[in-house]
Amino acid sequence: MTKIAVLGASGQIAKLAEDLFLKDKDNELVLFLRHPNKLDQNKIDKNREKVVVGDASKLDKLLPAIKDVDIVYANLAGGNIEDQAKTVVKAMDEAGVKRLIWISSLGVYDEVPGKFGEWNKNTLGSYLTTYRAAADQITASDLDYTVIRPAWLTNKNEVDYEITRGAHTPFKGTEVSRLSVASYINDLVEDPSKDVRENVGLNKPNTDGDKPAWY
């Protein structure tokens, strides 16, 4: 049995990942989120899913929620994401949980080359600084983390991605589907030894360009 805590459990990638996790009957989920009304209550399998309402920047809520899980998957967002990262690391340290999957963003290491890199930096602005500060909290920890930097996200119903490993390896492509990211996360849950202490970029192959195709 693998117990996975999903932080930000109503997030768009998180919901897709939860569906994949539940396909394995041995998985159990802790759905940690601020707004439980954003979950489809009829879909929740009470035997295998536990909903915990809380804010990921608050240790008193987060620590008890993750204390007996095997893996924490953080699908968080927001201007205070660095505080959330600090709290996640502290809670995991105190709970003795080692394996963390952390969603970040392309561009936080200024690793996106060329015209697209310039466009990405100008478009995302301070979001990148904030997300970099959060990622630094994760990579400075002694946790078994995987930091995932997706390209611009789409809702295409496809699993089609390639990986660039290493924070400073030039990023490829412009887009990737949320389902692809969820599928990669599910692979990490199925084999928690995969990509430990790695920092990966995810993109759809052959989507290089000066901007994502829809801009």
Ligand SMILES: NC(=O)c1ccc[n+]([C@@H]2O[C@H](COP(=O)([O-])OP(=O)(O)OC[C@H]3O[C@@H](n4cnc5c(N)ncnc54)[C@H](OP(=O)(O)O)[C@@H]3O)[C@@H](O)[C@H]2O)c1
């Ligand atoms: N859009 C893109 O092209 C792109 C590209 C690369 C990376 N990303 C990043 O990838 C991440 C995942 O993407 P996504 O589409 O799944 O994002 P999403 O749907 O916005 O999910 C993020 C979740 O974080 C939750 N959250 C925010 N602050 C929280 C807190 N303090 N405590 C608990 N939960 C909190 C939000 O829930 P509530 O607000 O309901 O509480 C939301 O459900 C995001 O950080 C996004 O910025 C996006």
